[in-house]
Structure formats: structure tokens, C-alpha cells
Amino acid sequence: MKTMTAAKAKNAFGQMIEAAQREPVLITKQNRPVGVFMSIQDIEDTVWGEKAKKAHAEGYIGEEASRVLLDKLLNAGD
16 A cells, blocks of 8 residues: 655645555555545445445345346246
């Protein structure tokens, strides 16, 4: 993870945005971590990943298992 001071992040905002497209950027202030700047893609991946884990924990089946089950149900009378 790239690290950037808060002052540099402020003064080189465009550079921080570019860096965040490749990896999250840890922002520090007085040598302490104060935040993380991430791309929207990283956030979406994280949110969707968490939703998928929650669905799995609640007993929902995945895409392939759903397809197999639907095929069995639709072809049960054949």
C-alpha cells in the first residue's frame, strides 16, 4: 500500500487519485495513519464481496448452483 502524508495528498491531489487507481493510498498525519484513499472500483469490489459473503452465510446458493437447480426443475418432467 502506498503511503502519503496529508500535506502531500493535499498539494498533489491529482497524483494521489492516480496512485489510488493502482492501489489504496494510506494517508498519514504526524506519522500516524489517519485515512485511506481508494478507487471507486476497490470500494465496489469490497461492497459486493461483503454482500456475497453475507448471502452465502445466510444460505443463498451461488450462480452455478442456481443454474443447475433451475435446469433440474425445468427438465423434471422430461
